[in-house]
Amino acid sequence: MRRLALAPVALLLASAAPAPDYDLVIRGGRVLDGAGNPWVRADVAVKDGRIVRVGQVPGRGAREIAAGDRYVAPGFIDMMDQSTEALLENGLAESKLLQGVTTVIAGEGGTPGDAADIPAYFGKLETLGISVNFGTYYASHQARVKVMGDGAGAPTPAQLEAMRKEVATAMRAGVFGISSALIYPPSSFQSTSDLIALAKEAGKCGGFYSSHMRDESGKLVEAVEEAIAIGEGGGVKVEIFHLKAAFAPGWGKLMPAALAKIDAARDRGVDVAADVYPYVAGGTGLDVSVPNWLWADGEEKGLARLKDPAVRERMKSELAAGPLPDWTNLVHASGGWENVRLANANSAEYDRFNGQTLAAIGKALGRDPADASWDILLAAAAQKKRAMALFFMMSEEDIAAALRRPWVSIGSDASAAVKLGGVDALGLPHPRAYGTFPRVLAEYVGKRKVLTLEDAVRKMSGWPAQRMGLSDRGLIREGMRADIILIDLPKVRDAATWEKPTEPATGIDTVIVNGKLTIDARRHTGARAGAVLRHPCPSVETLS
Incomplete structure (x- = not known):
């Protein structure tokens, strides 16, 4: 009877307990802000999908995480992703999240369907739900194939104008710019002047020309010059995909020359940068x-x-x-x-x-x-x-030389795996699909001492966010979107190897996407809080 009499009192006390002040509080971690600053010991509070307090956080969260000696960092941004189709099949993207990746920028091969189909594609991703943030380019060859097929030849003025209109449609839909893959037909059939004409449409929206260049081997420097010329002629930002010196006779020579070309272009005001993946073999x-x-x-x-x-x-x-x-x-x-x-x-x-x-x-x-x-x-x-x-065509020394440039970010050139432990959706068993971002930390920060931890995190978060115009992501600061990871640095390892390329990475066991705990103790929670990122087009009225 006494227990029964006390039950209403307990219920009353429970109902009177104050509501949590925050959705989530990460306590006492080593906070790396993503801007390259040294870590500080601090709490991080999250509410309604945003970081609301960094420092000493009074009150309590509905979920509290004791960080201990783990590093608290912004989620990583994959600047050269291939998950365009994979996310339609499975939006969980576990192989990306376990690397600490919370945002992916895809589109080397373009978008599904025509430019007019992009809004429906974005809508389908949102309806299905995705666990990472997703943005994309529209491929220049998509416009070409629609207008003149997949063969060689120069477009007529009327055909080129039709291609420009396709690019304008894609930009209005929210892509980040146009991409090219000039090593592969039919993209390889596009001339520099054709690409400048299409880039001008992307430039009207402050977009990018992003390129798998025409040559990454013996004519690397000439290919860099072409990419820069397209950016200057088209009035667009230039992103060089997976910068590499893929030519054994030119190791130690081509990469320094290419880096110098990009430095010189930046010095004269061309907004050009590049991403790399940290492996000596390409896959295609x-x-x-x-x-x-x-x-x-x-x-x-x-x-x-x-x-x-x-x-x-x-x-x-x-x-x-x-x-x-x-x-x-x-x-x-x-x-x-x-x-x-x-x-x-x-x-x-x-x-x-x-x-x-x-x-x-x-x-x-x-x-x-x-x-x-x-x-x-x-x-x-x-x-x-x-x-x-x-x-197998790159050298570690050339990779290190590229990584040291402050304008170089990281891109995996890999898709999310549809099933964790399986080959990525491209069907290419390359360890970059599972290990790219942890490898930067384990190999180039820990073992080779090429980068400091602070700069490596900047290259994978704050810098690419700034580069892509994601002004509310990439940093641990109040008001920013809560894309956050916890890094147990001594345990970070790119377990994927050439012999076992589909082994998931270790050391990043907590991942938060837009304020939602998505990876908890290395297990996916089922959360699908990722957003489709649409590039704004402020000059839409000027598009042809």
């Missing part, structure tokens, strides 16, 4: 082992030509000769087929060779490595898939 389709002229009449006819022995003999001669004026020979840049590793054959016939070099595969099949490569390419294409390979 085996189709880059084919000269661009094969695709001049489109993909279907190119695949048919690839079966012709006479065509193959010509291509083998060109592979042996090195770079061509309109084609980057990545096999030559890697030093030969022994430095090209099959990552994903994407066909039952050849999957058993995944992880082996093309030189070894050719020997096993009794074929020239080039023929083996092209047979694997055709087998995947027959399944409407793309055979993927790793090209």
